[in-house]
Amino acid sequence: MVRGKIIQILLAGITLTACNLPGTATTIPISTSAAETVQAEMTSQVSTETPVSILTKPSEASLTLNDNSNCRSGPGTNFEKVTVIPEGSSVPILARSSEGTHYLVDPPDNAASCWVLGELGIVSGDLATVPQATASVSPNAGAPTRPSSFFYNYECSFGSPQAVTTTLTWGDAANNENGYRVYRYDFLIIELPPNSTSYVDETTVAVGDGLTYGIEAFNDAGVSTRTTISFSCSD
Numbered sequence: 001m002v003r004g005k006i007i008q009i010l011l012a013g014i015t016l017t018a019c020n021l022p023g024t025a026t027t028i029p030i031s032t033s034a035a036e037t038v039q040a041e042m043t044s045q046v047s048t049e050t051p052v053s054i055l056t057k058p059s060e061a062s063l064t065l066n067d068n069s070n071c072r073s074g075p076g077t078n079f080e081k082v083t084v085i086p087e088g089s090s091v092p093i094l095a096r097s098s099e100g101t102h103y104l105v106d107p108p109d110n111a112a113s114c115w116v117l118g119e120l121g122i123v124s125g126d127l128a129t130v131p132q133a134t135a136s137v138s139p140n141a142g143a144p145t146r147p148s149s150f151f152y153n154y155e156c157s158f159g160s161p162q163a164v165t166t167t168l169t170w171g172d173a174a175n176n177e178n179g180y181r182v183y184r185y186d187f188l189i190i191e192l193p194p195n196s197t198s199y200v201d202e203t204t205v206a207v208g209d210g211l212t213y214g215i216e217a218f219n220d221a222g223v224s225t226r227t228t229i230s231f232s233c234s235d
Contacts, residue, residue: 061093061125063103063116071114073142073221075102080142080221082114083107091116093123095133104133142221144174150215156233161204164211164233169198174217174224183214183226208234 067087072079075097085091085107094113095104102115148171157163168182172195180192182199192199205211210232217224 060129061123061127062090063093063105063118063121063123064088064090065116065121067120069116069120071105071107071116073112073114075099075104075115079115080219082112083109085116090124093125093127093130095131096127098132103130142176142219144177144217144219144224146173146217146224147171147180147215147227148173150227150229152213152229152231154211154231154233160207162207162233163202163204166201166203166211166213167198168201168213168215168229170215170227172197176219177217177224178219179217181216181218181223183216183228185212186214205233208232 065085065087069085069087070077070081071083071085072081074080085105089108091105091107093103093105096102096118097104097115101118103118104113104115106113150168150170152166152168154164154166170180177194179194180196181188182190182192182201184201184203189201190199201213203211210230212228212230214226214228216226
């Protein structure tokens with residue numbers, strides 16, 4: 001991803017406010033047509049109460065990571081993982097969360113700017129000059145799309161209890177899933193790899209009892225809506 005798009009994503013996803021800066025903050029002028037497009041999108045999508053341009057504002061603090069660290073789309077573990085910053089990397093701090101626990105940084109692999117937990121590294125420079133930023137992205141914003149369809153085919157034995165073999169199939173509608181989770185009666189029975197579209201389950205039920213299965217896609221950002229089906233051997 002080119003640097004221009006990285007900055008555009010950053011400006012569209014956060015609201016920036018000046019922190020501990022004397023006087024009244026003003027918008028830093030941007031002259032290029034590309035930057036004007038970015039600034040127009042920022043005006044329509046995020047609050048501009050105290051705008052600060054990170055396009056031209058130099059970083060005055062950096063974070064050196066003590067270990068390999070997840071860098072996410074927002075300040076918390078519920079947000080999607082963007083990349084992993086290697087141990088020992090020193091990354092510029094572009095902004096800090098309102099709680100001061102997370103830093104928005106520029107990772108070394110040219111991935112989009114992302115958030116890392118501050119206690120995972122050592123800060124150099126003056127944090128007081130770094131603006132605050134509030135992520136406007138929902139913690140579940142990067143969750144995968146739910147399966148597009150969910151079907152079943154079953155075989156039941158005679159006797160009590162009844163042995164049931166159920167073949168479950170679904171449409172792989174997501175393109176960012178870590179995998180799929182299959183549930184029976186709301187209990188997780190298996191976690192499958194990405195791009196999975198079927199599973200065969202074998203269980204037993206009392207005569208007359210039904211079965212309910214659920215399927216959901218998941219990734220580091222969250223889970224999709226769960227789709228369920230129900231049937232019994234008498235259907």
